[in-house]
Amino acid sequence: MKQTLTHPVVIGGGPVGLVLALSLQQAGVPVTVLEAQPPGAMYGDGRALALSSGTRQVLEQLGVWNTLQSKVTAIDTIHVSQQKGFGRALLKAGEHQLPALGYVVSYGALMQALDARIAESSSGLEIQYQVPVQNLHVDANAAEITFQTAGATDRQSTDLIATPLAIIADGGRSLESIPGLVRETKHYGHDALVGLVQTELPHRNIAYERFTPFGPMALLPNGEHFSLVWTGEQTYIDQIAALDDAAFLQALHQAFGDRVGKFLHIGKRGRFPLKLSKLEQTFPAHCVVIGNAAQTMHPVAGQGFNVGIRDAMALARNIAASSAAEWGTVHRLAQYHQSRARDTGRGLIFTDFLVNVFSNDLIGVGLLRGAGLGALSMLPFARRLLVNKMSYGS
The missing domain is CATH 3.30.9.10 (D-Amino Acid Oxidase, subunit A, domain 2)
Incomplete structure (x- = not known):
């Protein structure tokens, strides 16, 4: 069954995707999030994240920091x-x-705090869990997302959503199955x-x-x-x-x-x-990639996660400053990419330089x-x- 939405859809309910969704909700933009895992699946994840002062300010603005x-x-x-x-x-x-x-x-504590904030006010923000994306097709008019669902009898079925803007924020898990995306990767060994x-x-x-x-x-x-x-x-x-x-x-x-x-x-x-990697080719319209799905950096300077949060905030500002008819259009996404090119480019160069000179x-x-x-x-x-x-x- 195909469902046509008139608002953005975020693929990936991790920290970067949820920060984007909360930012859009705060700006009055409806948003749907598709997450492959069940709710709370990452609460026990003890991986350490280094948050910058800028990321703290973002979490304060979204009402997450107090928790x-x-x-x-x-x-x-x-x-x-x-x-x-x-x-x-x-x-x-x-x-x-x-x-x-x-x-x-x-990682788990951050996910709990983000989920708690979403639970306080879910108006305009819908999260669908256990819906792994199987395919993404982008044409001149929209992005179509095919994802798997489990019915009441646990039988698997597929649904289709059409959206003016699909945002990939799942760390790159879905990229292998998406035609049109080319990644340049440097393996450090x-x-x-x-x-x-x-x-x-x-x-x-x-x-x-x-x-x-x-x-x-x-x-x-x-x-x-x-x-x-x-x-x-x-x-x-x-x-x-x-x-x-x-x-x-x-x-x-x-x-x-x-x-x-x-x-x-x-x-x-x-x-x-x-590894160091970045997307060399993205869709001109109706689809954008942010966070680790867009660029992966060496952890030497703790930049990667915070760059992803800045991606989310820049994209949220771009969408909020547009009329609904402009969401996902060529010129709006071009403006987003231009706004992020300096930060992401310098982050990749900086971390690569540190690894090469200090290793x-x-x-x-x-x-x-x-x-x-x-x-x-x-x-x-x-x-x-x-x-x-x-x-x-x-």
Whole structure:
């Protein structure tokens, strides 16, 4: 059965898709969200997200922050250093008149807060759960979304929705089946190993970014412990991942140093491959891709998720400033893409630069890295530019 809607449809009910939906609802624009998973499926997801100051402001505007703030850990200071080399830099929230440089929260806690806000006022915002998208067809007049549904007898069937604007915000899960989208991907050959680690000394709301010859590693304050992100070539991460807990903690101490004392305990470890990717070709009208579905970045600077939130807010402003007859038209989507090109482009370049320059042990490169960190430590305007970039984008 085909249903024709006159408002936007968001494919993907994760944080980026829900921020967009709430923003549209707040602007008085009706919106439907299609989510493949059941409600609450991600509440137990403990993955750590680093929220920028700009993302906090977005969540405040949407009425989400009050529910969330008891579950976040503020980052007051960022300590940047390199292994086997001189030079370090400190970024402090007080120097930039910010309450914090960022915040760490679990994916599941953010989803609960967003769902709670939606439940308070669902007028104009409809979410359909357990409806995986099977196909998306875009023509000159509309986007048609085919998705799977489960009836009362649990028999699978398919439905079809036509919409003036389909927004893909599902992290890229549906892209493989959609013709017309071309992705350029750079595989680093690196993996990230993540987990929650307990240390001898308290974190004091300090986040650590440490560059090693094998790749960057980060410790993010999370509750009373740290969330670890340890990156490196896949063969190196294979060796680290195979260690038992005691040997793993010893290797972590050797790579990181003594700044937080001994590493006492590591929780469940996970890993995922690292890549840089962006869409090279998108539809001129009636379909737009945002968040990780549009661009994927190395986690070295914690930019990817926050860039996705800025995508959502820019698109919401674009839609709200248009008449209903313009939703999804060529010129409106062109304006959106133009508004986001600088921020996303610079984010991709910035993270790629950090990985390439700070993840090797070539002769002379360590001295240049040290000089760069020293300059950052001595130059207030450079720290201000970096903090503004991390907080609000370009």
